[in-house]
Amino acid sequence: MPDPGEIELNRRALMVAAGACAALPAMGANARSQPAPVGTPVLADVSFSVNGQQHALAIDTRTTLLDALREHLHLTGTKKGCDHGQCGACTVIVDGQRINSCLTLAIMHQSASVTTIEGLGTADNLHPMQAAFVKHDGFQCGYCTPGQICSGVAMLDEIKAGIPSHVTADLTTAAAVSEAEIRERMSGNICRCGAYSNIVEAMTEVAGRQG
Amino acid sequence: MKFDTPATQNPIDRQTVVGQPRDRVDGPLKVSGTARYAYEQHDVVPNQAYGYVLGAAIAKGRVSSIDLKSAKAAAGVLAVVTAKEAGKLGKGKRNTAKLLGGPEIDHYHQAIALVVAETFEQARAAASLIRVDYATGRGSFDLEAAKDRATKPPDEDSSPTDTSVGDFSGAFAKAPVTLDQTYTTPDQSHAMMEPHASLAAWEGEKLTVWTSNQMVDWGVTDLAQTLGIPKSNVRLVSPFIGGGFGGKLFLRADVLLAALGARAAKRPVKVALQRPLMINNTTHRPATIQRIRVGATKDGKITAIGHESWSGDLPDGGPEVAVQQTRLLYAGANRMTAMRLAVLDLPEGNAMRAPGEAPGLMALEIAMDEMAEKLGIDPIAFRALNDTQVDPEKPKRPFSMRRLDECFKVGADRFGWSRRSARPAQSRDGRWLVGIGAAAAFRNNLVMKSAAWVRLDANGIVTVETDMTDIGTGSYTIIAQTAAEMLGVGLDKVVVRLGDSTFPVSAGSGGQWGGNSSTAGVYAACIKLREAVAQKLGINSTEAEFADGEVRAGNRNMPLAQAAASGPLVGEDILEYGNLDKTHQQSTFGAHFVEVGVDVATAETRIRRMLAVCSAGRILNPKTARSQVIGAMTMGAGAALMEELAVDSRRGFFVNHDLASYEVPVHADIPHQEVIFLDETDPMSSPMKAKGVGELGICGVGSAVANAIYNATGIRVRDYPITLDKLLERMPDAA
Structure with a gap:
């Protein structure tokens, strides 16, 4: 593997690349700043809080937030289903917003506050959303479940904050909790066991309780 | 315990838990x-290293050269395993293609290296440095094109390739009303x-794998066979499984590669198949082409029914048994089924939730809807007219129980079937054309021998151990309920430990046999434990009643825990089956009802109920x-509306x-x-008097969706999935 500094992109190749993907006009510059895939990993310091606990990591810059949680902090409640943002199993709440933790690097979260499934409640002291999932049997194999629950908790906050969705009929009034809103907003969290009907019941119940 | 006569009254009938x-x-x-x-499993062994799988970039051919130099030299790399490094490997009898390819490649994304x-x-970075050159071979990838070369696969005991009763051809030719689709x-x-x-972790010659597998004993057997080591040297642990649906019935590449990687690196190694690798690396439900012919009298009695299916698989693979249900579901004196198998060099075809019935009923239950329409008979009434309480191929062999008609009746009432218009495209709700459809659900009840042991300790805690798995099915829960019922304790007194090959061999999870079979095994072990308890307490076990944490006999009343005061008591047994599943056809039944809306302008289908x-x-x-x-x-809704693996028939x-x-x-x-x-x-079925239910729900539901779309639009689509492009040109006038 050559040193990236030695890569010469001639103008013609660059134009072809840029033309093929207009969204990446600065591809040449980006390619130069990429670290080489071989050699000693580039480590970077990052510190953030997870479930109220502060963590300082010297971490491979390639490590996703998901792998930082699972492989470094051993918080394995957050699941890896696809590792590229297609399934939602890795959903966590970062500074109040739900995100796919597989699609973001750990080093991008300096000083962030991360909430994972372990931070919502414990097996002995469940969060209302976790308890509602048990009551309504909103899961089967359990692998998408932490992502569904973290996503659901943040999703209800989004409705409360008046953020509209694709199915919100009237953008001039605040969105209200409905089964249609829940289904639309939760569609980034796949459940292959097919517990959707029960998940919606669990979330509707929790939303009602929150009033 | 041998289950060879129908179950009589037993403690499960109390149904308190x-x-x-x-x-x-x-x-x-x-x-x-x-x-x-x-x-x-971060804490089960120290010093775990990471494996990353490289899959073949061709469907068929050979690896002509593979250059590992850069990968081996990359930072942090401990070992690279290929077929060459691995040496001679066997193949589990349940695998069609080998799990580690090279130099010959059997299918696309077959694993060829582990870093x-x-x-x-x-x-991951080092895996991208492996340079592979291939000599691409010619393969066959298109089922439609290969159909005429398909051959008759060998019979299997339970499902002969071809069946024939009466004179199908003659009866079909004579029938006044026929369908051939x-x-x-x-x-x-x-x-x-x-x-x-x-x-995977090696300790000398002993290998332990923590994995995600539905069938623990199959996994141990096939891993030992593949590695060429004694079965007794392999332990497999699979306590939680994040979904299987048949895709984790068998030993797969992650297990083998973790074991080989750990041997090469001299450290425990963990491997997860990368998501984009999974679909081509592992198994899938094979595509089918199905021809169905039905002949009936004018008043709707089926006189001839024939079902043929074509599917493909790798050499030495098997057919998708899509004709299975047609042998049993409806009456008709003249009948035939046949399956033909084409060699395809696509990834390995194998079981997926309700293999056979799931795709089979997707065809048969549209055919029944079409036939009912030709006859001018309500589709539910048409099915009732052709109900059978005996195996139609062997009229002396009754169903153990068959309440299909009742399922339809109860469902029709609940769903409002009487409001359905027999003429399609009559109902409109805003921009939606609305229709309802129904279909029969049918899946055989398989019984499998299953063992467990159950231990009672001095605190009155009952611990059940069996290598049964819970793939989301609820095995932990129903096994706990079984033990609680049998021993008269609350669920809080029962501990269930599953998925470890050091426990007695269970039925495992597959073919919707797991729930009934595994709890029946636990039932048998509990009977043994009840006998041990009774003996310890000096009472007659047949008179003893186990309830509320106590054992009662006559006017004596003793805490259950007392029996284990001087040491734990264990009951162990296996439940094996006689021939009740031969003398009686055991099946499960259901009726699906679906309401859809189809957008008048875009032909998008939405399921409403x-x-x-x-x-x-x-x-x-x-x-x-x-x-x-x-x-x-x-x-099943996915199968009806969206699920389809798109085949690149040039590159395979x-x-x-x-x-x-x-x-x-x-x-x-x-x-x-x-x-x-x-x-x-x-x-x-068993002392539990239960049957399978985990696959019944997918059987027929796709046809109910298809029939509802027909009812909504008048468009009959016979090629799944029913995407809007198949409807759009034929949609009724939007005005």
Whole structure:
């Protein structure tokens, strides 16, 4: 593997690349700043809080937030289903917003506050959303479940904050909790066991309780 | 215990715990993220390294050269394993293609190398440095094109390739009303949420793997066979499984590569199949082409029914047994089925939830709807006219229980079937054309021998251990309920430990046999423990009543725990089956009802309502059983409307090999679903009087969707999935 500094992109190749993907006009510059895939990993310091606990990591810059949680902090409640943002199993709440933790690097979260499934409640002291999932049997194999629950908790906050969705009929009034809103907003969290009907019941119940 | 006569009254019939809609006992672990899956066993062995799998970039041919130099030199790399490094490997009898390819390649994304490194990032980066040159061979990838070369596969005991009763051709030719149609179902993927994953650790010659596998003993057997080591040197642990649906029935590449990687690196190694690798690396449900012919009298009695199916698989593979249900579901004196198998060099075809019936009923139950329309008979009435209480091929062999008609009647009332217009395209709700459809659900009840041991300790805690697995089915819960019922204790006194090959060999999870069979094994072990308790307490076990944490006999009343005061008592047994499943046809039945709306302008289909009415013996836990059924209905909705592996027939692979491009149902696709279980017990099946229910829900539901779309639009689509492009040009006038 050559040193990236030695890569010469001639103008013609660059134009072809840029033309093929207009969204990446600065591809040449980006390619130069990429670290080489071989050699000693580039480590970077990052510190953030997870479930109220502060963590300082010297971490491979390639490590996703998901792998930082699972492989470094051993918080394995957050699941890896696809590792590229297609399934939602890795959903966590970062500074109040739900995100796919597989699609973001750990080093991008300096000083962030991360909430994972372990931070919502414990097996002995469940969060209302976790308890509602048990009551309504909103899961089967359990692998998408932490992502569904973290996503659901943040999703209800989004409705409360008046953020509209694709199915919100009237953008001039605040969105209200409905089964249609829940289904639309939760569609980034796949459940292959097919517990959707029960998940919606669990979330509707929790939303009602929150009033 | 041998189960060879129908079950009589037994402690399960009390139904104080069994049959109750209890919450899952493992629920709090799963919702709190503390249930540990295969890749998450951080503390079981120290010093775990990471493996990353490289898959073949061709479908058929040879690796002409493979250059590992850069990968081996990359930072953090501990070992690289290829077929050459691995040396001679066997092949498990349940695998069609070998799990580690090279130099010959049998299918696209067949694993050809594993890179082991200190970190995941290092392993991934190094895997990208492996240079492979291929000599691409010619393969066959197109089922339609290969159909005429398909041959008759060998008979299997339970499902002969061809069947024939009476004179099908003659009767079909003479029938006044006939249907002769061809239907297709595409290749489909299990797409379970947890990727196949394993951690392997060697201790001398002993190997332990923590993995995600539905069938623990099959996994041990095939791993030992592949590695060429004694079965006794392999331990397999699979406590939680993030979905299987048949995709984790067999030993897969993650297990083998983790074991080989750990041997090469001299360290424990964990491997998860990368999501984009899964669909082509592992198994899938094969596509089918199905021809169905039905002949009937004018008043709707079937006189001839024939079902033929073509599917493909790798050399030495098997057919998709899509004709299976047609041998049993409807009456008719003259009948035939046949299966033909083409050699295709696509990835390995194998079982996916309700193999056979799931694609088979997707065709047959459209055919029944079409035939009913030709006859001018209501489709439910047409099915009732052709009901049979005996095996139509062997009229002396009755069904142990068959309440299909009742399922339809209950469902029709509940769903409002009487409001359906027999003429299609009559109902409009705003921009939606609305239609309803129904279809029969049918799946055989398989019974498998299953063993367990049950231990009572001095604190009155009952611990059940068996190598049974819980793939989301609720095994932990129904096994706990069984032990609680048998020993008269609360669920809080029962501990269930599953998925470890050091425990007695169970039925495992597959073919919807797991729930009934594994609890029956636990029942047998509990009978043994009850005898041991009675003996210890000096009472007659047949008179003893186990209830409320006590053992009662005559006027004596003793705490159960007292029996174990001087040491734990253990009951161990295996439940084996006689021939009640031969003398009686054991099947499960249901009726699906679906309402769809089809957009008048775009032809987009939305499912508005779904109901299933099921007849499946005793329902051990109505809450978890209902979840099984709605989950299967969801997968069936996917099969009807969106799921299709797109075959690149030039290069021989499934193009849409991830979760964005292989579309499965999401929240927005699925409405509220309703399930009704008929209240029943089937004493022919097992002492539990239960039957399978985990696959029944997917059987027929796709046809109910298709029939509802026809009812809404008047368009009959016979090629799944029913995407809008197949409807758009033929849609009724939007005005």
